[in-house]
Amino acid sequence: MATLRFADVRRRFGRLAVLTGVSGAAGEGEALLVTGRNGSGKSTLLRCLAGLLAPDSGTIEYSEAERPLDAAGRRRRVGLVAPELALYGELTVEENLDFFARLRGVEGGRGRELLARLDLPAGRLAANLSSGMRQRLRWAWALLHRPRLLLLDEPFQNLDAAGARAVRELLAEHLGTAPEAARRGLAVIANPIPLDIDGVAARLDLDR
Amino acid sequence: MESLKDTLAWLLWLWICAVVLGAFYYAPLAIGFIGQSSRILFFHVPMAWTAFVAFIAAGVSSLRYLFGGRDARHDRAAAAAVELGLVFGVLATISGALWARIMWGAYWNWDPRQTSIVIALVFYGAYLALRDAIDDGERRARLAAAYAVLGLVVTPFFFFVLPRITYSLHPESVVNTRFKVDMEPRMLQVLLAGSAGFTALFFWMLNLRSRLQARQEIAERRELERG
Amino acid sequence: MVSRRVSTWTAEAAAVFAKEWRCELRTRYALNTLALFTFTTLVVVSMSLGPIGISLAQGSGVLPVLLWLILLFASAAGLPRAFVHEEETQTATALRLAATPSALFCGKLAYGLTLVAALEALLTPLYLAAMSLAIASPTLLVAALAAGGYGLAAGSTLVAAIIAQARGKGTLFAVLSFPVFLPLLLLAVELTGKAVAGQPGGGVTLVQLVLYDASVTVASLMLFPAVWNP
Numbered sequence: 292m293a294t295l296r297f298a299d300v301r302r303r304f305g306r307l308a309v310l311t312g313v314s315g316a317a318g319e320g321e322a323l324l325v326t327g328r329n330g331s332g333k334s335t336l337l338r339c340l341a342g343l344l345a346p347d348s349g350t351i352e353y354s355e356a357e358r359p360l361d362a363a364g365r366r367r368r369v370g371l372v373a374p375e376l377a378l379y380g381e382l383t384v385e386e387n388l389d390f391f392a393r394l395r396g397v398e399g400g401r402g403r404e405l406l407a408r409l410d411l412p413a414g415r416l417a418a419n420l421s422s423g424m425r426q427r428l429r430w431a432w433a434l435l436h437r438p439r440l441l442l443l444d445e446p447f448q449n450l451d452a453a454g455a456r457a458v459r460e461l462l463a464e465h466l467g468t469a470p471e472a473a474r475r476g477l478a479v480i481a482n483p484i485p486l487d488i489d490g491v492a493a494r495l496d497l498d499r
Numbered sequence: 500m501e502s503l504k505d506t507l508a509w510l511l512w513l514w515i516c517a518v519v520l521g522a523f524y525y526a527p528l529a530i531g532f533i534g535q536s537s538r539i540l541f542f543h544v545p546m547a548w549t550a551f552v553a554f555i556a557a558g559v560s561s562l563r564y565l566f567g568g569r570d571a572r573h574d575r576a577a578a579a580a581v582e583l584g585l586v587f588g589v590l591a592t593i594s595g596a597l598w599a600r601i602m603w604g605a606y607w608n609w610d611p612r613q614t615s616i617v618i619a620l621v622f623y624g625a626y627l628a629l630r631d632a633i634d635d636g637e638r639r640a641r642l643a644a645a646y647a648v649l650g651l652v653v654t655p656f657f658f659f660v661l662p663r664i665t666y667s668l669h670p671e672s673v674v675n676t677r678f679k680v681d682m683e684p685r686m687l688q689v690l691l692a693g694s695a696g697f698t699a700l701f702f703w704m705l706n707l708r709s710r711l712q713a714r715q716e717i718a719e720r721r722e723l724e725r726g
Numbered sequence: 727m728v729s730r731r732v733s734t735w736t737a738e739a740a741a742v743f744a745k746e747w748r749c750e751l752r753t754r755y756a757l758n759t760l761a762l763f764t765f766t767t768l769v770v771v772s773m774s775l776g777p778i779g780i781s782l783a784q785g786s787g788v789l790p791v792l793l794w795l796i797l798l799f800a801s802a803a804g805l806p807r808a809f810v811h812e813e814e815t816q817t818a819t820a821l822r823l824a825a826t827p828s829a830l831f832c833g834k835l836a837y838g839l840t841l842v843a844a845l846e847a848l849l850t851p852l853y854l855a856a857m858s859l860a861i862a863s864p865t866l867l868v869a870a871l872a873a874g875g876y877g878l879a880a881g882s883t884l885v886a887a888i889i890a891q892a893r894g895k896g897t898l899f900a901v902l903s904f905p906v907f908l909p910l911l912l913l914a915v916e917l918t919g920k921a922v923a924g925q926p927g928g929g930v931t932l933v934q935l936v937l938y939d940a941s942v943t944v945a946s947l948m949l950f951p952a953v954w955n956p
Binding site: 621629632634638644645646648652656657660 | 884885891892893894898904906909910913934941942945949953
């Protein structure tokens, strides 16, 4: 059983109050869709949930198998897809996934499996990828360690039809809405405009 | 509670006045010093001591911030301690240089104690430069605290290194190996009273500065919520 | 499961170390910077203070200082990139989520150590040759370079992690690292001088230098998680 719950999360940057008391929750097999215009705090919220940013106040509770995880635990356990996430341009796609697989203690085959699923050129330097390919690589990176909680910031950005299809399948498998899913994960999806995705159980609109 | 604080503040004021008067009228002149110049001792030494106290206070506050719950109060205290330490340190350096000029004709000669106060000043400056270079409050507190602790860890090594500079113009340390103090009693009294007074002054100013900073942050936040 | 945790930890640190060198060998940024730095300073020092320019007695006092100044500035030019580059290219986010902080620190430290070792290996023989300097105690010199070089690498790694998250990174690194390195430099210079001239008392200085290295290492390991993550 995995659950995510956050309440009254606030975050300021200097004089700018970006998050002003935001609350939400997601359970297994559920996706929380966060919408709002640019600058409404979607990315900030996701960074807080990922443990990359400490909120000024409020609570974020995430637990897997009844065990609560603190920010450090969340950092290791989440899968994040975000525009500002970059991988090493000097390394090839395969070398990048290999490095992170080593860091996370994941077997080498997993990276190759994701490369194939997302149709990524293994031997190309990450710096030479198109923006669409770069987004696919972000997805591969995020799913490498089979995370229970996916945090997706503009997940379909720059993807072509094939890429979007592959990614939708992966998300469906993650949430367990696909029939052959083994266990169900959770997701928080942030996007400027609403998305049509199976499994969206709740919506949080940051433009109040 | 407020009247207790006011009373203590008045007591401190009186104490410092007594120290100043004592420095000029109660304590005798030290042998071997030119004219009235030994009077500087009663200001220079307490201020140098207080700058040292400030360094430790900043380090301790930083440790408490990092490993004791990330309470913003400790961060404010550390920053205030460094600012005040800078003030006391600069005053100690200037008073020491003036005295050196009178006694030995040179403002500066890198003897161990002059050098150590300069190193403290450099650390203070670096700490404040770091704070200045970070915009986000949480990150600034965290990184500044880490640097302060690193500084604290490194400073004992100056004790190994500085005595290498064997030629020291500083007056012989007044405490010899049997811990008997080799100084005129009345001079010692004023000196200790001065050190106590300046240390109390430092902590009082630290408290004021921290509270002022806290009030400023609350005011800013209120302004944000309104607008 | 302690042994499994330890083996994944070492695998992580090794992976970081390997990644650093793989990227570095492809861009050669740090190696080029260090080589260029070494070459220019060596030429200037050698021309002005070489055997023709200065007497041996005067020289042996000054030369340890110059050696360590060159090492200091070269390290400042080449080492901080380990963290600054991560923040600037935004790969730091991925690392924050994927790596254990202590393993990351040790991997980066190991990288810094090998860079400093390469720098010293390149600089020292050339330097000694250019100055026609005879070493009374070569083992002590090697010990000085090892202990001093370690201190430079360890201090640089933590300070680089700090300034990488601030503005004005170049000057800020110099400002923050100078007071931290000062005792290290003074001890290293003294020890090098003793190694060159064959004076006694080097053992004590070496012990103090090693103590400094140990203190900075322990402090860095304890502080790095707080520096790296909120």
